[in-house]
Amino acid sequence: MDFKPVKIAAAMGKAFRDVRGGIPEEKLQEMTDKIVEELEGMFMEKTPSVEEVQDVVERRIMTEGFYDVAKHYILYRYDHAILREEKKKDTLEKIEKNDLFVVKRSGKRERFSLFKLKKTLSYAVEGYEDEVDSDVIATQCQLELYDGIKTRDIMRSLVMTARSLIELDPAYSHVAARLLRFMLYKDVIGPEVINFHNLSQGYREAFKRNLRFGVEIGRLDPRLLEFDLDELANSLVIERDELFKYLGAQTLYDRYLLQNPDTREVLETPQAFWMRVAMGLSILEKDINGRAKEFYGVLSTLRFVSSTPTLFHAGTLRPQ
Structure with missing residues (x-):
């Protein structure tokens, strides 16, 4: 979902204020929820355009019987469509003049x-x-x-x-x-450090650096530092990041990758995530490095994926 429910509610709220002086907050939220539900059902892997979102909003207002508000909203759409086209034209002119x-x-x-x-x-x-x-x-x-x-x-x-x-x-x-x-x-490796022609070094260094940082800020179990981080970093198979299509990748990034709780900064790449989970599963094993690499090999190739609680908590201070 890339549309913002708060913007949908704001646009509808304005239309109701202009025509009827307002709308009860509960009713506005109910209509917004129904619109979001319809959009999510219609656009599972596609981002709806502004016009497509507005079509659904317009239909919902009419379905609820607010025809006077719907008429006002249609005029609002028309005016804003003109403004968007003017902004697009201005932007393209600036790009052409190298002035953007x-x-x-x-x-x-x-x-x-x-x-x-x-x-x-x-x-x-x-x-x-x-x-x-x-x-x-x-x-x-x-x-x-x-x-x-x-x-x-x-x-x-x-x-x-x-x-x-x-x-x-x-x-x-x-x-x-x-x-x-x-x-x-x-985000993870650093915009000034990253080199897409030689991604390997920066990728592996970021794994070690951010794992240590995760321990430092109290997000990860200090026992992870007992692993041979150089050995495990060199075991990361970066090409396996390609196994995810868009929906899987977005879900992984939104829900599972470790973040700094204060800044919301993401601290893991996909392979660092799999290795951190593997380390968490191996923390009580005799050969912690060997077992971590074994678990990593299974997880990172998607041959087996642990349950959601394990993916969330493995290697943290609150393991499952």
Whole structure:
């Protein structure tokens, strides 16, 4: 789900205030919940467009019998559609003039580079060039840009654009998952450190660094530091990150990867996650490193996946 229920409720609430002076909060929440339920059922692996969300909102208002509010909402949609088109036109003109600025993670502003965008896409579509049209993704993504957009939000837009095309060809699911991983790698490894041409070193160093940090902040069991972290880091098979299509990758990132509870910063890549779970399962074994590698080999290839409580808690201070 990439639409925001709070925005849906706000738009409906405004329409009701303009026409009827307001609506009881309970009724507004009930309508919003029904809209979200319908959208989730309609768009399981596809991101609905603004217009598609608004179609469902409009139908719900009419279904509830608020025809005067629905009429007002239709006019609201029309006015905002014009504004969106004007903003898109302005953005495309700025891109053409090389006058659109983006904000990097460091806070530095720089000119938007279509070359960099297409270079990122070239990595993401590798092996799927016959099924995936990267130019379509690039063009659609440009329509979502605005002056001062954060580079992380550009990556998120690429992910959502690829996701919206999954219904055209399943290959877009792999591309969306890759783009999501690129964003995750920058978060975990560090945008200034990461080198996609030599991902291995940064990936393995991040595993060791963040595992130690997890112990330091009280999220992970200190006994994990008794393992041979160099040996286990070298056992990570980074290519297995490719086993996840988009929906699986998004679920993993949203629910299971270890986070800093204070900053919500993600501390694990997929293979670091599997290894941390394997270490948690091996913590009482005699040969802790050997058993961890055995468990990792089974988990990371998806031949067997532990129950959700185990995935959540293995290796933490509150193991299952």
